Structure formats: C-alpha cells, structure tokens
Amino acid sequence: MKLEKYLLEVITGQKRSIKDKVVLVLLTGLAWVYQGIVWTRKKAYDWGIKKSTKLSVPVISVGNITVGGTGKTPVVKMLARRLEKNNYQSVIINRGYKGQLEKELGIVTDGEEILLSAQKAGDEAYMLASSLFSTPVLIGKERSKAGKLALEEFSPDFIILDDAFQHWQVKRDYDLVVVDATNPFANGYLLPRGRLREPVTSLQRANCLLLTKADQITPEKLKKIKKCLRRFNPQALIITTRHKPTYLRNIGKQEYKQLDLEGEKVLAVSGIGNPQAFEETLRNLGAQVVDKFRFIDHHTYTKDQIMEIFTIASKQNVDRIITTEKDVVSINQELVAEINRQQINLEVLGIEIEILDSKEKADQLLIQLEGLQR
The missing domain is CATH 3.40.50.300 (P-loop containing nucleotide triphosphate hydrolases)
Structure with a gap:
C-alpha cells in the first residue's frame, strides 16, 4: 500500500525531489515496455496466433x-x-x-x-x-x-x-x-x-x-x-x-434510511479507484466531510484499521461514518459485529447509475x- 501510494504521488507530480524524478524516468521507460506488450498481445489475436472463442449468444x-x-x-x-x-x-x-x-x-x-x-x-x-x-x-x-x-x-x-x-x-x-x-x-x-x-x-x-x-x-x-x-x-x-445516491443503511442490517445528511459531520471511508468522487457525492448530499480514510482499490479491512477509524471518528466528534457498497463486502462478519457495538453508526451509501x-x-x-x- 505504501509503495502504491508513493508511486501515485510521483506520477501525479505531488513528489518532485531528484530521487522522485529518477523514479519517474524509470516509470516512463516501463510504460513504453508495457505499450509494446499491449500491442503485441492484441496483434497475436488479430493475426490468428492466439484464438478467440465465439460464444453462441451475444x-x-x-x-x-x-x-x-x-x-x-x-x-x-x-x-x-x-x-x-x-x-x-x-x-x-x-x-x-x-x-x-x-x-x-x-x-x-x-x-x-x-x-x-x-x-x-x-x-x-x-x-x-x-x-x-x-x-x-x-x-x-x-x-x-x-x-x-x-x-x-x-x-x-x-x-x-x-x-x-x-x-x-x-x-x-x-x-x-x-x-x-x-x-x-x-x-x-x-x-x-x-x-x-x-x-x-x-x-x-x-x-x-x-x-x-x-x-x-x-x-x-x-x-x-x-x-x-x-x-x-x-x-x-x-x-x-x-x-445517484439511493439509500443509507447500517452495516450488517437491511434497514434502509432516507438520504438526509444536511449539516451532518461525516467521516468518509473508501477503498475504491476514485475516492474523491465518493466524497463529493457526500458533500452534494449536504454532509460536512470532516475527515477521510482512503485505502487502495479492493482493500480488505483489518480489525486494527476498523478500530483506528472509530477512534478518529470519536476524536472528530462525527455524526456518522459512511462507506461504499464495494467496501462493505470486504469487512468480515466478525468485524461487522464489533462495528455494531460502537456508539457511532457505520453506514453504507447505496449508488445507482442514472x-x-x-x-x-x-x-x-x-x-x-x-x-x-x-
């Protein structure tokens, strides 16, 4: 996780030391290698060297x-x-x-x-x-x-x-x-x-x-x-x-709540590819995002991380902790039971494409x- 975060900061220009610039040059060279691999693999199918399977339905x-x-x-x-x-x-x-x-x-x-x-x-x-x-x-x-x-x-x-x-x-x-x-x-x-x-x-x-x-x-x-x-x-x-946000529900429960976040102090938790968009959705619902935890995409949560999230939430005096549908399936049932014993609700924001x-x-x-x- 630390390496991925560092590399992301390098390619987005957040890190600019001489060492970082050397790393950027190396990454640029590797990108050319990667492009060659992508091109070769595609051509292998185009030229019939590798075969694609045709299925009987669209x-x-x-x-x-x-x-x-x-x-x-x-x-x-x-x-x-x-x-x-x-x-x-x-x-x-x-x-x-x-x-x-x-x-x-x-x-x-x-x-x-x-x-x-x-x-x-x-x-x-x-x-x-x-x-x-x-x-x-x-x-x-x-x-x-x-x-x-x-x-x-x-x-x-x-x-x-x-x-x-x-x-x-x-x-x-x-x-x-x-x-x-x-x-x-x-x-x-x-x-x-x-x-x-x-x-x-x-x-x-x-x-x-x-x-x-x-x-x-x-x-x-x-x-x-x-x-x-x-x-x-x-x-x-x-x-x-x-x-389109569609609902909120407490983790581990199927009780759906109305999307009423106006003025609520929220801690946003996500392990997705674009956490900024998730946090912006919360703001658009009227929430005040006072802090956030961002993990790598497809992150699996540990007990220590969950406890750290609740510790920070308590210090920040937030009203709710909100995460995504994708993240909630990466939290095992033992942790769900631990979460539901906490005083602050950890809720899931439902999203649909409109x-x-x-x-x-x-x-x-x-x-x-x-x-x-x-």
Whole structure:
C-alpha cells in the first residue's frame, strides 16, 4: 500500500525531489515496455496466433481504459436490470479479482441464492450477486471457460463480461466503455507512468462510450470531453450518467434510511479507484466531510484499521461514518459485529447509475443490444 501510494504521488507530480524524478524516468521507460506488450498481445489475436472463442449468444463487454474508479460495476448492474426489464436473461462473468477462487471457475449466484462468500468470490462479484437477485454471476479468470459454463448452466440471452475491454479470449459483439467524466484520461500516460491501460486511440473500438459522474463537472468541461471522444470515435453512442445516491443503511442490517445528511459531520471511508468522487457525492448530499480514510482499490479491512477509524471518528466528534457498497463486502462478519457495538453508526451509501440524457437517447442502447439477437 505504501509503495502504491508513493508511486501515485510521483506520477501525479505531488513528489518532485531528484530521487522522485529518477523514479519517474524509470516509470516512463516501463510504460513504453508495457505499450509494446499491449500491442503485441492484441496483434497475436488479430493475426490468428492466439484464438478467440465465439460464444453462441451475444457477448457484451463492459470495460474502461483507465485503472479503477470509473463506476464500471454500477454500470454492469444497470445493464443487467435493463435487459431483465425487457424480458432478457443475462449472465454476468466477473474475474473474481482478489477472491480466493480468482484462478478458478465459480458460480457466485445462480439467480436464486448466493453460493460463494465475498472472500471466495471477490468484492465486485459478490456485490453484483448481492444486488441482482435474478441474474446469475460467475467468476473466472479464463473468460472463455466461464462463458461455456454460463451457456451450459443457464442458457442466457446475453453474456455480460465485466472488465473485458482489454481481454481477447472471448469475441465480443458489443463493447461498452465506461469513462469517468471527472478524470477521463488520467494523466494521459500508460501504466505504470500513468493510469491508462492502453492508448486513448483504442476508444475507436467502442460501440458505446458511457460517461459517469457527469454531474460533478461543468457543462463546458463535459462538452470538451464529448468533443474529444468524438475525435477518437465519431460513430459510438455517447451516454452521460451520474452516480445517484439511493439509500443509507447500517452495516450488517437491511434497514434502509432516507438520504438526509444536511449539516451532518461525516467521516468518509473508501477503498475504491476514485475516492474523491465518493466524497463529493457526500458533500452534494449536504454532509460536512470532516475527515477521510482512503485505502487502495479492493482493500480488505483489518480489525486494527476498523478500530483506528472509530477512534478518529470519536476524536472528530462525527455524526456518522459512511462507506461504499464495494467496501462493505470486504469487512468480515466478525468485524461487522464489533462495528455494531460502537456508539457511532457505520453506514453504507447505496449508488445507482442514472442516465441524464433524454429517454430516446437512453433507449438507443437497448435498441442496439436487441439488434445483436437478430
């Protein structure tokens, strides 16, 4: 965690000593190496050296070109729900990142009951399974094997590949790329010099570019981002969305509360790719964010860290501690019991994706997906 934080401070220019500049030069060299690897891997599939598996139903990829924090998982939820509303059965395939079964195949939920714990499935896959009650969720690093299992077990109308824009094992029929409007192209550099997974020109492969958190930037900046995206991909459908807060609930309980944070002193806790956007959402709800704990993406919480959070909250005299849906699945049940004995509530903020464009524009996505069935 300390190394990742240091490197992030170097690439964002927060650290500027001679040593830091040397590290930056090394990272720049490694970024060129990384770009070569990305190009070679893509060409291996283009030239037929490696083979992509074609599945018998339409495959939708939901991905991004930057590391973490775009809001990809809520977009996957929205997509599955929209398909279900129109009488289509989908199956979601997630890698199961940082889960105990990450390198294996597993069914997190069969659409009726949850079959794997968050520790085994990984935080994102478990969160999807917990909120989509009739959509099967599978995990598997090898997407082709997971896809075949999905077809055998569930006979879906669509398969949704979560985080697959840079994966080529399975042929996709539709690429939806999620772009964070508050930080669309990071600092413009590839990993590890920056946060880009591949060059921005790769956006030309997308069928749909979905801008998240568009409400957190000015209309002028949003216009510039759209113009930039159009330059890379004139044909893609562009949809603007926001992260809509939907509820608060105490951790470990299913008692939902109204979103009334006006004037409340809040300690924000998150282990996600873009903590600033989460904290801004709290401020937009009227909360006074008096302090914050930011952990690395997919962080697993320890008892000592939880106790430290409550100690600081008590010293700051906060009214609530608030975290994200993604973080809460990374807190084991023993810690949940300990948390509920504390005097300060630790609450979870529910988030859904809300499309800001007109209904006609929003319906275009479904029309395009339905066209894949013909």
